[in-house]
Amino acid sequence: MLSRRHFLVASAATLVARRAAFAQTPPPVITIYKDPGCECCAKWVKHLNANGFVAMVRDVGNMDEVKKTMNVPAALQSCHTAVVGRYVIEGHVPADVIKKFLAEQSSSLGLSVPGMVTGSPGMEGARSEHYDVVAFERDGKSRVYAKR
Ligand SMILES: [Cu+2]
Numbered sequence: 001m002l003s004r005r006h007f008l009v010a011s012a013a014t015l016v017a018r019r020a021a022f023a024q025t026p027p028p029v030i031t032i033y034k035d036p037g038c039e040c041c042a043k044w045v046k047h048l049n050a051n052g053f054v055a056m057v058r059d060v061g062n063m064d065e066v067k068k069t070m071n072v073p074a075a076l077q078s079c080h081t082a083v084v085g086r087y088v089i090e091g092h093v094p095a096d097v098i099k100k101f102l103a104e105q106s107s108s109l110g111l112s113v114p115g116m117v118t119g120s121p122g123m124e125g126a127r128s129e130h131y132d133v134v135a136f137e138r139d140g141k142s143r144v145y146a147k148r
Pocket of ligand 1: 040
């Protein structure tokens with residue numbers, strides 16, 4: 001039979017374990033910079049919120065400047081630019097790909113789906129195109145990170 005003292009110690013241990021488990025998986029906060037009139041950007045924000053992110057929207061009128069400041073290579077630009085932790089996310093990147101990238105603690109600067117691809121999250125249309133999610137570096141180099 002458990003003594004009262006053992007019971008209290010066991011309860012405290014359970015609480016600590018629960019707190020640790022909770023602390024390990026806080027929902028990632030992602031800040032999205034977008035033009036106020038961008039509808040596909042707003043749809044991508046919904047996609048993030050529906051997939052475990054806490055999305056903070058910043059409507060701005062100077063997206064070119066934002067992309068320049070965040071070192072998004074010119075060839076990889078899309079509509080919105082987002083920041084999660086120390087990473088830059090450009091365009092309609094699927095939430096699950098961002099999660100994988102975060103979990104890996106990648107040394108790359110960020111991810112991009114260049115342009116505006118029909119079928120990417122927030123760009124749903126009649127038909128879906130295949131597209132690449134690319135990882136890019138501060139010096140502008142990029143590589144295919146995921147295929148959709
Ligand atoms: Cu868009």
